Amino acid sequence: MDSSTRERRIAEHKKRVNLIFKKCVWDDFLDRALEMSPEDMLEKVKESGLRGRGGAGFPTWLKWKFAREAEADEKYVICNADEGEPGTFKDRAILQEQAGKVLPGMLVCAKVIGAEKGFIYLRGEYAYLLPALSQEVENFNEKIREKGERFSIEIKLGSGAYVCGEETALIESLEGNRGEPRNKPPFPVSEGYLGKPTVVHNVETLVYASIIISEGPECFKSLGTSDSAGAKVFCISGDTDLDEGIYELEMGMTIKEFVELFSDGDIKAVQVGGASGHCVPRKKFADTIIGFEGVPTGGSMVLFNSSRSMYNVLHNYLEFFEEESCGQCTPCRIGCQQLLKGIEAVKSGEKPSEYLDDLVKLAGMMKISAKCGLGQSAANPFISIVEHFREEIMY
Amino acid sequence: MTQKQLRIKINGDTYLMYEGQSVLEACRSAGINIPNLCYLEGVSRRASCGICVVEIEGARTLVRSCVTPIREGIEIFTNTGRVRKARHTNIKLLLANHPRNCLECDKNRQCELQKLSDDLDVRDTSYPKIRKKHYDIDASSPSLTRDHEKCILCARCVEVCSQVQSVDAIEIAERGMEAHVSTFFNKGLDASECVNCGQCLLVCPTGALMAKHETGSVWKAIDEPGRHVVVQAAPAIRAAIGEEFGFEAGMPLTGTLAAALRKMGFDRVFDTQFTADLTIIEEGNELISRIKNKGVLPLITSCSPGWIRFAETFFPKLLPNLSTCKSPQQMFGTLAKTYYAEKMNIDPSKITVVSVMPCTAKKFEARRPEMNSAAEYWRNKGRRLPGGTRDVDSVITTRELADMIRESGIDFARLTGEKFDEPFGISTGAGTIFGATGGVMEAALRTAYAELTGKSLKDLNLKAVRGMGGVREASVDINGLTLKVAVAHGLKNAREVMEQVSKGKSPYHFIEIMTCPGGCIGGGGQPVPATTDVREKRIKAVYSEDESMPLRESHKNPAVIALYDEFLKEPLSGVSHSMLHTEYSRRDLYPGI
Numbered sequence: 001m002d003s004s005t006r007e008r009r010i011a012e013h014k015k016r017v018n019l020i021f022k023k024c025v026w027d028d029f030l031d032r033a034l035e036m037s038p039e040d041m042l043e044k045v046k047e048s049g050l051r052g053r054g055g056a057g058f059p060t061w062l063k064w065k066f067a068r069e070a071e072a073d074e075k076y077v078i079c080n081a082d083e084g085e086p087g088t089f090k091d092r093a094i095l096q097e098q099a100g101k102v103l104p105g106m107l108v109c110a111k112v113i114g115a116e117k118g119f120i121y122l123r124g125e126y127a128y129l130l131p132a133l134s135q136e137v138e139n140f141n142e143k144i145r146e147k148g149e150r151f152s153i154e155i156k157l158g159s160g161a162y163v164c165g166e167e168t169a170l171i172e173s174l175e176g177n178r179g180e181p182r183n184k185p186p187f188p189v190s191e192g193y194l195g196k197p198t199v200v201h202n203v204e205t206l207v208y209a210s211i212i213i214s215e216g217p218e219c220f221k222s223l224g225t226s227d228s229a230g231a232k233v234f235c236i237s238g239d240t241d242l243d244e245g246i247y248e249l250e251m252g253m254t255i256k257e258f259v260e261l262f263s264d265g266d267i268k269a270v271q272v273g274g275a276s277g278h279c280v281p282r283k284k285f286a287d288t289i290i291g292f293e294g295v296p297t298g299g300s301m302v303l304f305n306s307s308r309s310m311y312n313v314l315h316n317y318l319e320f321f322e323e324e325s326c327g328q329c330t331p332c333r334i335g336c337q338q339l340l341k342g343i344e345a346v347k348s349g350e351k352p353s354e355y356l357d358d359l360v361k362l363a364g365m366m367k368i369s370a371k372c373g374l375g376q377s378a379a380n381p382f383i384s385i386v387e388h389f390r391e392e393i394m395y
Numbered sequence: 396m397t398q399k400q401l402r403i404k405i406n407g408d409t410y411l412m413y414e415g416q417s418v419l420e421a422c423r424s425a426g427i428n429i430p431n432l433c434y435l436e437g438v439s440r441r442a443s444c445g446i447c448v449v450e451i452e453g454a455r456t457l458v459r460s461c462v463t464p465i466r467e468g469i470e471i472f473t474n475t476g477r478v479r480k481a482r483h484t485n486i487k488l489l490l491a492n493h494p495r496n497c498l499e500c501d502k503n504r505q506c507e508l509q510k511l512s513d514d515l516d517v518r519d520t521s522y523p524k525i526r527k528k529h530y531d532i533d534a535s536s537p538s539l540t541r542d543h544e545k546c547i548l549c550a551r552c553v554e555v556c557s558q559v560q561s562v563d564a565i566e567i568a569e570r571g572m573e574a575h576v577s578t579f580f581n582k583g584l585d586a587s588e589c590v591n592c593g594q595c596l597l598v599c600p601t602g603a604l605m606a607k608h609e610t611g612s613v614w615k616a617i618d619e620p621g622r623h624v625v626v627q628a629a630p631a632i633r634a635a636i637g638e639e640f641g642f643e644a645g646m647p648l649t650g651t652l653a654a655a656l657r658k659m660g661f662d663r664v665f666d667t668q669f670t671a672d673l674t675i676i677e678e679g680n681e682l683i684s685r686i687k688n689k690g691v692l693p694l695i696t697s698c699s700p701g702w703i704r705f706a707e708t709f710f711p712k713l714l715p716n717l718s719t720c721k722s723p724q725q726m727f728g729t730l731a732k733t734y735y736a737e738k739m740n741i742d743p744s745k746i747t748v749v750s751v752m753p754c755t756a757k758k759f760e761a762r763r764p765e766m767n768s769a770a771e772y773w774r775n776k777g778r779r780l781p782g783g784t785r786d787v788d789s790v791i792t793t794r795e796l797a798d799m800i801r802e803s804g805i806d807f808a809r810l811t812g813e814k815f816d817e818p819f820g821i822s823t824g825a826g827t828i829f830g831a832t833g834g835v836m837e838a839a840l841r842t843a844y845a846e847l848t849g850k851s852l853k854d855l856n857l858k859a860v861r862g863m864g865g866v867r868e869a870s871v872d873i874n875g876l877t878l879k880v881a882v883a884h885g886l887k888n889a890r891e892v893m894e895q896v897s898k899g900k901s902p903y904h905f906i907e908i909m910t911c912p913g914g915c916i917g918g919g920g921q922p923v924p925a926t927t928d929v930r931e932k933r934i935k936a937v938y939s940e941d942e943s944m945p946l947r948e949s950h951k952n953p954a955v956i957a958l959y960d961e962f963l964k965e966p967l968s969g970v971s972h973s974m975l976h977t978e979y980s981r982r983d984l985y986p987g988i
C-alpha cells in the first residue's frame with residue numbers, strides 16, 4: 001500500500017472509532033451518572049463487555065462485583081498510571097488530554113463498589129503532569145463535594161520501578177513500603193490498600209467505563225469481537241514511518257491488517273504488548289488476532305524491519321527484566337539472569353545451541369512458578385523469539 | 396467455637412480439613428510433606444523460594460502451598476511432573492549462584508539447602524554462576540558474620556528481626572540481581588540497631604549467617620603451658636547440648652557436660668549457675684531496697700545482654716529502671732580473676748576465663764569496655780594486669796562447644812556424669828531455671844519471699860510465671876505487700892512492656908525480660924533447629940532439673956554464703972558494687988553514622 005492510501009485508511013478508522021479522544025463536556029455526565037443506581041452502572045459495564053486495559057484483561061464488571069460484595073468499612077479505587085511497560089505511552093496522553101474522563105470513571109467505580117477515596121498512582125517520570133492534573137483533580141473534588149457526594153481523589157507519585165505497576169506492589173508502594181508484589185490470594189478486591197477491598201484499574205479502562213456509563217454500552221460493544229469488545233489505544237513504535245504513535249483502534253484486527261496500516265511492508269516481526277508480550281513473526285501475521293483471543297496487549301506494538309537483530313531485541317528485553325525484577329522470588333530473580341547469560345553464552349559459542357532448549361524449559365518454569373506477572377511474563381518474549389528466530393540467537 | 400471443616404482432595408484422595416489451614420499444612424496433616432525453604436511458621440510468609448509449589452486444579456500457574464489457604468472443594472496435586480520439575484529448577488537456580496563449598500561451611504550437615512537438594516535428588520547444577528555485584532562478608536559484629544554469597548534471600552532473618560524482635564536492623568535492599576540483605580545505611584551489622592541476639596542466625600536455612608567462632612583462642616589457651624584455664628557453663632547449655640549428639644530435645648545432661656569439659660582439658664570446670672544464685676541475692680536485695688527506699692520502679696532484670704543493648708538503643712530514658720547487677724557470666728569472670736585467684740593463690744594474669752553460653756550476644760557483652768572489673772580490682776591493690784585483660788576472655792556457644800567435643804574425640808553419649816569443681820560448682824534449682832523464660836523471676840521471688848518473711852514459699856513452683864505466653868504477669872503477697880511482677884521474652888513482647896513503662900502506666904514492681912523466645916534455652920548460640928516445640932522441651936528439662944536439686948533457693952547456696960563471708964561481706968556492699976554491678980549508657984540508633 002502506498003502511504004497516501006494508508007493515511008486515508010487510518011483517517012477512516014479514526015472517524016469510526018473515536019471514543020477516548022473525542023471532545024465533550026463532562027458536567028452533565030456527572031449529573032447523569034449520579035442519578036443512576038450502582039446496580040444499573042454495574043449492569044451497563046457488564047453489558048459492554050469491557051475488560052481491563054492494563055494487560056491481563058480481567059472483566060471489569062466482575063472486579064467491581066467482587067469488591068462491591070466484599071464487606072468492609074472502607075474501600076478504595078486506584079487509577080494505575082504507572083505506565084512502565086516499555087513501548088507504552090498512551091496513559092500519559094490520556095491523562096494530558098482527557099483527565100476529565102478518567103476522574104468520572106473513578107467516581108463510577110467508587111459508586112458501584114462503595115468507596116469514598118480514590119488514588120491516582122502516577123509514574124514518577126510523569127511528575128511534569130502534576131500541575132495540570134492536580135488542578136483538574138482539585139476542581140473535580142470540589143464539584144463532587146458540591147453535589148453532596150462523599151468521594152475524593154488524591155494523586156500519589158510512584159517510585160520509579162516497573163514492578164510497582166503490578167497492582168499489589170503498587171498498593172505496597174502506596175502504603176509506604178518497598179514495592180514488592182504480595183501473595184495472591186487474597187486479591188486486592190478483598191484485601192487491598194490497608195487491607196481493605198480495592199479496585200485497581202488502568203487509566204484507559206476508567207475512561208471507557210466513563211464513556212459506557214455516559215453513552216451507553218452499545219457504543220463500545222458494537223466495536224471489536226465477542227472476546228475483545230470495544231476499542232483500545234495502541235502505542236506504535238519501532239520501524240514505522242508514521243510519527244504520531246498513539247491510535248485508538250478497534251479490537252480484533254489481525255497483525256497483518258495492523259502492519260499494513262502502520263508500515264511500508266518490510267516488517268519481520270511485531271512485539272505485541274511490550275517487553276512482557278509476545279513476538280509474532282511475519283509468517284503468523286495473517287492468522288494472529290490482536291486481542292484476548294489472540295495476543296493481548298496493554299497497548300504497546302513495536303515493529304521490527306528486516307534490518308533488526310532479534311538477538312539484540314531479546315537481549316534488551318532480558319536486561320530490562322533482570323534489572324526490574326523486584327528480586328523477591330527465585331524463578332524470576334535468578335531465572336532472568338540465567339536467560340540473559342544463557343543467550344550470551346550460546347551466541348559466543350560458550351554453550352551449544354541445544355542449550356537454548358534448556359533455557360526454553362527454564363522460561364516455561366518461570367511462567368508457572370514466578371510469583372507475579374513480571375517473572376511469569378518475562379518468559380513470553382524469550383519463548384516466542386527463540387522459537388521463531390533461533391538462528392539469529394545462535395549466530 | 397468449632398472450626399469449620401472443608402472437604403478437599405489431595406492427589407485424588409478426599410480429606411476433611413479445617414478452614415484457615417494452608418495447603419502446606421493440610422497436606423502435612425494428610426501425611427504428605429511438601430518441601431519448603433523460605434516459609435517460617437508464624438513468622439515469615441514471604442513465599443520467595445518457590446520450592447513449595449503444588450498444582451491446583453483449574454489454576455494457570457503452580458501455587459505456593461505455604462501461603463495459599465485451602466477452600467472447599469480444592470483439588471491439590473503435590474507430586475506431578477510439573478511440580479517436581481519446578482522444584483528442581485528452583486533449587487538449581489539457587490545453587491547456580493551459590494558457593495557450594497559445604498566442606499568449609501559452618502552449616503555443613505545442618506544446612507536446609509543442602510538437605511533439600513539431596514532430598515529432591517538434585518544432582519546436576521548446570522546453570523552457570525552469575526554474580527554481577529560482589530558484597531563483602533560482613534564481619535563487623537562481635538557475634539555474627541554475614542556471607543552474602545550463601546544467602547538465598549529467603550528473608551527469614553529479616554522477618555525474625557522484625558516480627559519477633561521488633562529490632563528491624565536488617566532489610567532487603569535494592570532490586571533484581573542486586574537485591575541483598577542490608578542494614579539501613581549498609582554499614583555493617585555492628586553499626587546498626589542489631590542487638591546481637593542471633594535469632595536470625597537460628598532460622599537461616601544456609602550458612603549465610605554464622606556465629607563468630609572463638610574455638611581457636613580457647614584451644615590456644617588450653618594448650619599454653621602454665622595457663623590456668625577455667626570454664627563456666629551457663630544453665631541453658633545442659634538442656635540442649637544433647638541435641639548435638641543425637642539425644643532427644645529436652646534431655647538435661649548436667650553431669651555429662653561437666654565430664655566432657657574436664658576431658659577437653661580445662662583446668663577447672665565451673666557452673667554459671669553459681670553466679671546465677673549470686674545474681675539473685677544481689678538483685679533480690681536491690682528490689683527490696685528500691686521498694687523500701689522508694690527507688691526507681693519497676694526494677695527490670697539485666698542478665699540478657701541483647702535486651703540491654705535493646706534498652707540502651709530504644710529506651711534510653713528507662714535505663715535507671717534496669718538492675719545494676721551484671722549478668723551471671725560477667726559476675727563469674729570478675730570473681731574468677733579476683734576472689735578465686737586470691738583464694739587459690741594463682742597469678743590472675745595466668746588465668747583465662749572461658750564461657751560456654753547459649754547466646755551470641757554474650758560475645759558482645761564480654762567485649763563491653765566496662766567489663767574489666769578484675770583489672771580495676773588489682774590496680775587498686777597496686778598490680779597491673781596486662782593491657783587488654785578482660786573479665787571473660789572467650790565466649791563460645793553451645794554449637795561451638797559441640798564442635799570442640801567432637802574434635803576432642805570424646806564420645807559424649809558414653810560419658811559418665813561428673814560434678815562441677817568447687818568453689819563455683821555448687822548451685823541451686825533457682826540458678827538452673829535462669830535458662831527458661833520466667834526463671835529469673837521465679838528464683839528472685841523465692842529468695843525475696845524468704846528475705847522478707849523469714850520463711851520459704853509454701854510451694855516453690857511459681858507456675859504463674861512459667862509458660863510460653865509472650866507477656867505473663869503474677870502477683871505475690873509478701874507480708875501484706877502485693878508484689879506485682881511481669882515476664883516478657885522475645886523483644887517484641889519486651890517492647891510492649893517497655894512502652895507501658897515509658898508511659899508511666901506500668902503496674903509492676905519487677906519485670907523479667909529475656910531477649911530470646913523461651914529465654915536462654917532459645918538463644919542464638921543453641922543447636923538448630925530451635926522450633927517452638929524444641930524450645931518447650933528444653934524448658935521442661937530445665938524445670939525437671941530444678942525439682943531434682945536438693946537446694947532450690949539461691950540464698951541457701953552454701954558456696955554463695957561462704958563467698959559473702961570471705962569476700963563480699965553483704966549484698967549491695969561496697970565490694971559487691973565494684974565487683975558485681977555495672978552501668979549502662981544510651982546508644983545512638985545508628986551508632987556508626
Ligand SMILES: Cc1cc2nc3c(=O)[nH]c(=O)nc-3n(C[C@H](O)[C@H](O)[C@H](O)COP(=O)(O)O)c2cc1C
Pocket residue numbers: 051052053054055056057058080081082083084085162163164165166167168200201202203205206372373374
Ligand atoms: C510487572 C507488571 C507491571 C504492570 N504495570 C502496569 C502498569 O504500568 N499499568 C497498568 O495499568 N497495569 C499494570 N500492570 C497490571 C496491573 O497489575 C493490573 O492488572 C491492572 O492495573 C489492572 O487494571 P485493569 O483491570 O484496568 O487492566 C502490571 C502488571 C505487572 C505484572
Ligand code: SF4
Pocket residue numbers: 163181324325326327328329330332333370371372373374375376
Ligand atoms: S516474579 Fe519477579 S517481580 Fe514478581 S515477585 Fe517474583 S521476583 Fe518480584
Ligand code: SF4
Pocket residue numbers: 493494495496497498500501502503504506507508509545601602603
Ligand atoms: S550454605 Fe549449605 S549448601 Fe551452601 S556451602 Fe554451606 S552447607 Fe553447603
Ligand code: SF4
Pocket residue numbers: 552555556560562563564565588589590591592593594595596
Ligand atoms: S542478631 Fe538479632 S537484632 Fe541482630 S540482625 Fe539478627 S535478629 Fe536482628
Ligand code: SF4
Pocket residue numbers: 545546547548549550551552553576595598599600601603604
Ligand atoms: S541470610 Fe539466611 S535467613 Fe537471611 S535471607 Fe539470607 S539465607 Fe535467608
Ligand code: FES
Pocket residue numbers: 430431432433434441442443444445446447448459460461462
Ligand atoms: S516455602 Fe513456600 S515459597 Fe518458599
